[in-house]
Amino acid sequence: MTGRFIFILCWAALVALAPALGGAGARAQDLSALARLDPVRSLVSAARGGEIVLDLGLSQPVPFRAYLLDDPPRLVVDFREVDFAGLRPEALTGADRLADLRWGRFRPGWSRLVAELPGPMRIAEAAQDTGAAPRVRVRLLPVSAADFAARGGNAPQGAGGAATSALWDLPQPAVVEEPRRRQTGDRPLFVVLDPGHGGIDPGAEHGALSEAVLVLTFARELKEALTRAGMRVLMTREEDVFVPLETRMTVARAAGADLLLSIHADALAEGVATGATVYLLDEAASDMAAQQLAERHDRADLLAGVDLAGHDDAVAGVLMDLARAETHPRAVRLSQVLAGAIKAEGLKMHKHPVQGANFSVLKAPDIPSILLELGFMSSEADRARLIDPAWRARMAKAIVTAVQSWGQADAAEARLLRQ
């Protein structure tokens, strides 16, 4: 994946910051608070020759770094955590000069801004003004596609270390281990809950409601319900931070989970779809709607710089295929039991309650993994349900029932197979 890395710019800003940090006591105290983005002093402007300038006014200087990624060409700026104060990227003056602009917490202590560029560009300047009105400025100039690609190949030796550190969350080469022994009911069932999206990636949005926050709320409630029922639960994120899809799956595998349940709430631009839907991995899912859904879910990773395209090749192996052959029917049963329990609880389901889609998060070869869309954020009726604690409690109850009953049948089958 290092080929995707095109260009990195300096920690010069950090060096420039050093004198500011050595300032008076009062100043040092100010610096301990989060830097805040000042929308009045922030904008995207354009100049002759296709130049694009991104100015970010900050309440105080912060260490930052800027670099470009390919496919599509993107600018990434990582900062020590910045409080974006609820300002939405599209509200930034001139934001429409960029195809897509996002920001948010990337991981604890760090924030990330990602902008999709109108074409191949180079960073002509990335600097921080650490004076009375601190500001990060990134100036971009268009280049040819060949020039853009060549810069990747010519990344200076010295930038190598920095480049590596900038890619802290890119997937490591997959280790093909022996598939984990499946549960036989001799210990509590171990469930990994995966609240979708988070941080830089809010997921579907409607007004002030974001899918990332909604599914996190639900996952916390569900964790409590599952724990009360005697199960072990781990969440892929406990707060509003970005977690790459592959990391979510890796967390479940590293922990030795018995199943992974990813939780989302979809939105459609058109149509009047409502109700919950259970999704299973189907790498051949060619249905247009399923494909678009997979793109909506995986696109955030692309924007955050984690492009998993082709990565599966490295993971693939005979062991994995064997494991999948055993895991898939178990996931199918889980999806059926879950859809049945949701219906039995009298909760609204989509007219096609169980569907296949090619979601990266479901690709663990040895852990039955399913994705539950609680409902559609684009539907007023579904939104009302999603924000209703009583409805969420019923949904959590249905899931607990389903997971318990699936776990028992699954353990019985494992014991049988072992004899």
Ligand SMILES: [Zn+2]
């Ligand atoms: Zn989602």
